[in-house]
Amino acid sequence: MRAGKLYLVILLTTVACFGDDTERPQAVLTQEPAWTQLFRSESVTLRCQVQGDYTGWRFTWYKVGRKVPIYQDYYSRIDGGRYTISSVTRHHSGKYTCKGERSGNPSYSKTSNALTLTVSVDPPKPALSQEPAGEIFEGDPVTLSCVLEGDWKYLFYKDWKGAPVYEKYSSSGTVAVYTISAAVSHSGEYRCITIRGSRYSQYSSAVNIQVSELFSTPTLTVKPGASVWEGEDVSLQCGAQIYKQGTQLQYRYSKDNEDLTGAGSQYSIPAAGLRDTGSYQCEVEAAGTGVKKRSESVWLSIRELFSTPTLTVKPSASVWEGEDVSLQCGAQIYKQGTQLQYRYSKDNEDLRGAGSQYSIPAAGLRDTGRYQCEVEAAGMGVKKRSDSVWLSIRERPQAVLTQEPAWTQLYETESVTLRCQVQGDYKEWRFTWYKDGRNDPVTQHYYSIIDGKYTISSATRDHSGEYTCKGERSSNPSYSKTSDALTLSVSADKPKFVLTQEPAGEIFEGDSVTLSCDGGSDGWRYLWFKDSEDTPVLQTAGRSITDDSYTITAAAVSDQGQYWCRGQRGDEPLSSQLSDKVILNITGEFINPSECSK
Known part of the structure; x- marks a missing residue:
């Protein structure tokens, strides 16, 4: 009776906790890795988890067909919710389940669905x-x-x-x-x-x-040979044998690993130059396949026909104007029989001339500039230019000729000196004088002295003409430019000046009157004469002499008379002729009473 009551209490408690419809949580069994087929000695882990929020589960594993749970052994290990088989054997094949248990309610879970392990001895052959x-x-x-x-x-x-x-x-x-x-x-x-x-x-x-192979590795052939002279035509032949019918080949060429412009089985280098020396390869590609093959490298050597010319200037690259200059264009011929042609240029403009030497006679300032020469092998088209050479033509210092005194008109017996000077800081000049464009210099004679200057002590008409001078010295510049021409004009007749009166006509006592001597220039001074040609009048009070005029500021009857003038310059006492006379009449302002009684 008492036992029945206890069963009833437990039953009522269970119903109170779960109710009639409460379902136990489900245990879920999974496999890691999830291989459907295992092979001997592989490792596999079975993981058991219970759905829901209940915790504190302990897990038990079962192999279908056995009543007792699985325990860990030499091949396996149980760790919480994991059952690990470290090295499977065929005996591990079968169906496995798991279930959870705990101390609280629910005290156990539903058993999981079965999971099948299939273990084979060895993997199959792929x-x-x-x-x-x-x-x-x-x-x-x-x-x-x-x-x-x-x-x-x-x-x-x-x-x-x-x-x-x-x-x-x-x-x-x-x-x-x-x-x-x-x-x-x-x-x-x-x-x-x-x-x-x-x-x-x-x-x-x-x-x-x-x-x-679609095609063979290409071979690169150089014609006429791998070593040729400048100016020769060279062709590169890229050859490849096709093994698959219908294969289309495309060709590319390179020099020193840089692509060249060109296509086809042949690449041409017309008139090869030194720049074409290098390592060449060709590459062949089968169109549309991406299959490429490169030939071995071939070294092409271009030999010089002649050396790059050098331009030499003689006597030097800096000369004085008027000197002769020659430009020498030199080139060494390496191939026997090569004929060279020469051209010259100044400031990139061609000059007329041929041959290995170009001459500039009597060089002028206009010849200053940058010169080059170009050499061409006849019939080969190979041209080479020299480096530029700067030719500097220095201007010679200028000789300057002056005259002392600087009279434009000379008269016989007068003295004149020509002085030559050279501009600049050059010293120790020796001077030479020339007359009327003649090449032989003027030499001193009875009427002249040359002593650093050219002095004509007593000019004659033969001294008339154009004079020039030039400086010479022992070091560069060895001579100067010739001076501009200076003209000496020597007249045999002494000049005659014209005497004029101002004001003209009748002069009254007290009036001012001026006499002028006209026609002279170039350093003339004037002498005045009254009533006598022998003794010149002097400047006194009321009578002044200035330049070419004689002025009486207050005329008196005593000033009446005949007047002349004469020009004088240099050391000549009578350099000119006596002028025509002028008669000066002075009219008294008052009549003398003694004159009235007569």
């Missing part, structure tokens, strides 16, 4: 296939397919050597594909193998790939 089958040429796409059920990492090997040529992990568990663009180097025996964890499958059967 299958390796090739697409397309048959003959393979360079550039063809080739696909190797390695097939094995399961989640595998696929490794592809060639000729059993070294590291795999390709690796791929496939989670699809079906196939791994290795695609190549075929090259001859891809020829060989291929196999694949799969790996999962530490477990390897067997190698697949071998697939043998033989890749045939």
Whole structure:
């Protein structure tokens, strides 16, 4: 009776806690990794979890067909909600379940659904296939397919050597594909193998790939040879043999690893120059395939016909105007029989002249400039220019001729000195005088003295003419420019001046009157005479002499008389003729009473 009451209490308590419709939580069993097929010695973990928010679960694992739970052993370990088999054997194959238990309510879960482990002794052998089958040429796409059920990492090997040529992990568990663009180097025996964890499958059967060349590696041929003279035409021939019918080849060329403009199986270098020396290659590509092949390098050497010319200036690159200058264009001939032609230029403008020497006689300032020469091998078109040479023509110092005294008109017996000076700071000049453009210099004679200057002590009409002078010295500049011409004009007749009166006509006592001596210039001074040609009148009070005039400020009857004038210059006492006379009449302002009584 008492036991029945206790059962009733427990039953009522259970109903009060869960109610009639409360469902126990579900245990869920999962596998890591979730491989459908396991192989001997692989590791697998079964994980048990109970749905819902209840905690504190302890888990028990069962293998279907056995009444007792699974306990950990040499091959397995139980750690909380995990049951790990570190090295599976075929005995681990079967269906597994799990269930959770706890101290509180609910005290246990529903048993999980069954999870099946299938353990095989060894992995199967993967299958390796090739697409397309048959003959393979360079550039063809080739696909190797390695097939094995399961989640595998696929490794592809060639000729059993070294590291795999390709690796791929496939989670699809079906196939791994290795695609190549075929090259001859891809020829060989291929196999694949799969790996999962530490477990390897067997190698697949071998697939043998033989890749045939589309075309041969090109060869580069140089004609007429790999060593030619400047100006010769050179052709590069790129040859390649086609093995697959229908293959179209494209050609490219390079020099010293830099691409050249040109196409076709031949590349031409007309009139080769030194700049064309270098290492050449050609590259051949099969159109549309991306297959390229390069030839071996070929060294092309261009030999000089002649050296680059040098321009030499003689006597030097800086000369005085009037000196002769020659430009010497020198070039060494390396190929026997080469004929050279020469051209010259100044400031990039061609000059008339030919031959290895260009002459500039009596160089002038206009010849200053930059000179070059160009040499050409006749009939070859090979031209070479020298470096520029600067020719400087220095202006000679100018001789300046002056005259003392600087009279424009000379008269016989007068004295004159010609003085020559050279502009600039050059010293120790010796001077030479020339007359009327003659080449022989003027020499001193009875009427002249040359002593650093040219003095004519007593001029004659023969001294008339144009004079020039030039300086000479022992060092450069050795001579000066010739001076401008200076003209001496010597007259045999002494000048005669004209005497005029101002005001003209009758002069009264007290009036001012001026006599002027007209017609003289160039340093003349004037002498005045009254009633006598022998003694000149002097300046006195009321009578002044200035330049070419004689002025009486207050005329008196005593000033009446005949007047003359005469010019004088230098040391000549009577340099000119006596002028015509002027009669000066002075009229008295008042009549003398004594005159009235008569």
